[in-house]
Amino acid sequence: MNRAALPLVCLLLALPLSARAEGASEERTWHRLIGILQYLEADYPLAIESQSEFELAEQKSFAAEAVDAASGLGPSAAAFLPRVKAIQARVDQAQDAPGVSRDCGTLVEDLVVAGGLARSPRRPPDLKLGEALFRTNCAACHGADGRADVPIAANMEPAPANFQDAELMGGLTPYKAFNTTSFGVPGTAMPAYPTLSEEERWSLAFFVFTMRLPPCEGTPPSASLERLANTTDDALVKEYGQEHLACLRRKLPDADEERSLLVAREGIEDAMRKGAAGDIAGAKAAVLDAYLNGLEPVEPKLSSRDPALVRKLEEGFLRARLAAESGSPHLRDEGRELVTLLDQARRSTGSAADLVSTMWLTLLIMLREGFEATIIVAALLAALKKMKATEHVRVVHAGWISALVVGAIAYVLGRHLLAGAQREWMEAVAALLAVGMLLYAALWLNARSNMSQFMGELRQKMQGALGRGSLAGLFFISFTAVLRESFETAIFLQGLALDSPAGVAWGALLGVVAILVLVLFINRVGYRLPMKTLFNASTVILVVTAVMLLGKGLHSLQEVGALPLMPLRFITVDLLGIYPDVVSLAPQVLLAVAPLALLLLRRRGRAQRVSEVSAG
Structure with a gap:
């Protein structure tokens, strides 16, 4: 890199000011440190290649400033x-250019995580505002068209940057331009603009990338603001093609998903500020609101795309909430890590899935969510057939069909009426209601099994077992068993439908077919099983499902702040409703142990009666 070209790059790179500068905030210092490391990453190898004493001396001064900033x-x-x-x-030794460049890049990413830094705007930049700001603040030196072809530029050393230079602009990012307007460039005529707001600086930074591009014709590919702010033009061309570059830079995205994640990000930042000020209640409320109003509305779509990241986000929110509740100074560290995870999620927004992948995800979700409900409904149907009470089968069918109707309504209205806390409350109430009905069903089936030992005729037994009250019970057992799964499936499929409605439709069709086959299979097998075996197996299924739903229901109440958090070291199995928390796990253990205890007491009582009869 020659000396004449150096100023052109410097004008858009974030160079550090002294970390000792008065009034500089900690966040600004983090950004300055990152700026100089990015500069070294890009230009130190070029300085080594040129062997220019001036450039090598300049690299040494930048490295020294990086140490001062850190x-x-x-x-x-x-x-x-x-x-x-x-x-x-x-x-300082002018050595290891590849290693220095590599280590600078790695260190930048680590610093972003540690500092919880935002490298993208909080909302889509206003390019018209950026253009107006450019005319007012920049055109005098850079020219109205950005070519820096003005009389005053000829007298400036180094010369102002030429924003029409494809080679220069192709290797830069809006984030680096944002840093330049924030801090200026020491040793040049490029000043800092502290009077401009953050939104104005982002608008200006994004605008200069449009100056050399033609008008946008068509619709740009999907890409998030986070990605556009940190990707060079050359990288965008390589990924999307030269024909899409103008639209990517001129038509900025404003997707609901990224906007929701920004709400979560701002909520965590607010919690960190309140925590630092000693406002424990405010910090806790801010973390909870960030989760319910920011992450929760887009969690189904994120889960379908990157479930591992969603698990990290949920764990991060849990740790941040615990730190906020206890007034721990670790809230700052947890908040920074959580902000970084949210930005990672933002980078993935806008990447729509294709029809085939959406179809398979839909099928897997339906099978996963519908399996437990299918088992319960099929067990009830098989039990009714075995007891020759097929006239009551329609009651079971009416129950699960009603639950599907509720799920369909949730699918249509879910985004507007059942988001955030409302969704969690609905899931919690449905789960706990289902727990009660499943336990009722388990006791009902278990009673039928015991009665068969004392009554010879099945029809005589059914006359007492299936009265009007039992019919209502059968309906609600079937309804509640399917309701939560139907509701949750509707929310998940709604998120996937944003990417590929056709994929969701085909996947749902395949899922319905697969579930029907499963119901028919279990129904037929269950009809052939001995009654005692069928009833015992059905009882176990109902109790296990009740334990699972109890964990999920209590966990949902914790997520809306209705129940406290009491974490412990244990595994998480979301599919089975197992979470490492005393509030949900202890009741699950009690519910799981209770049937075993009752069975042992019953056997002991029976053995005692037999011994008394023998003794008599």
């Missing part, structure tokens, strides 16, 4: 200081 951050960056000094040592 030192100025104090304990929060102490772990990174040795790595920055190791980079400085190699730069």
Whole structure:
């Protein structure tokens, strides 16, 4: 890289000011440190290649400033200081250009996580505002068209950047341009613009990337703001094609999913501020609102795309909430990590799934959510057939069909009426109601099994067992067993339908067919099983399902803040409703143990009666 070209790059790169500058916030210092590391990553290898004494001396001064900036951050960056000094040592010796570049890039990513930094705008930049700001603040030196072809530029050393230069602009990002407007460039005529708001600086940064591009014709490919802010033009061309670059830069996305994640991000930042101010109640409320109003509405879609990331986000929100409730200073660290995870989720937004992948995800979701409900309904139907009470089969069918209707309504209205806390409350109430009805069904089936030992005629037994009250019970057992799964499936499929409605339709059709086959199979097998075996197996299924739904229902109440958090070291199995928390796990253990205890007491009582009869 020659000396004449150096100023052109510097004008858009975030160079550090002294970490000792008065009034500089910690966040600004983090950004400055990142800016110089990004500069070293890109230009140190070029300086080594040129062997220019001027450029090598400049790289050394930048490395020294990086050490000063890291030192100025104090304990929060102490772990990174040795790595920055190791980079400085190699730069001072003009050695290991590839290693320095690689280590700078890695360190930047680690610093972003540690600092909880935002490298993208909070809302879509206003390009018209950016254009107006450019005319007012930048055109005098860079020219109205951005070519820097104005008389004053000829007298400036170094010369202002030419925003029409494809080679220069192709390797830069809006984030680097944002840093330049924030901090300026020391040693040049490029000043900082502290009077501009963050939104104005982002608008200006994004606008300069449009100056060399033609008008947009058509619709741009899906890409998030987070991605556009941190991706060079060259990288966008490589991924999407030159024909889409203008639209990617000129038609900025405003997707609901990314906007919701930004709500979560701002909520966590608010919680960190309140926690630092000692407002424990406010910090806890802010974390809860960030989850319910930010993450929860888009969680189904995120789960279908990256379930591992969603698990990390949920764990991060749990840790942040615990830190907020206890007034722990660790809320700051947990919040920063959570902000980074939210930005990682934002980078994946806008990437729509194709029809085939959406179809298979839909099928898997339907099988996963519908399996327990299918088993319960099929067990009830098989039991009724075995007891020759087929006239009551329609009651069971009416129950699960009604639950599907409720699920369909949730699918249509879910995004508007059943988001955030409302969804969690609905899931919790449906789960706990189902627990009660399933336990009723288990006791009912168990009673039928015991009665068969004392009554010879099945029809005589059924006359007492299936009265009007039992019919209502059968309906609600079937209804509640399917309701929660139907509701949850509707929410998940709604998220997937945003990517591919046709894929959801085909996947749902395959899922319905697969579930019907399962019901018919279990129904036929159950009809052939001995009654005692059938009733015992059905009882176990109902109790196990009740234990699972109890965990899910209590967990949902914890997520809306209705129940406290009491975490413990244990595994998480979301599919089975097992969560590492005393509030949900202890009741599950009690519910699981209760039938065994009752069985043991019953056997002991029976053995005692037999012994008394023998003794008599």
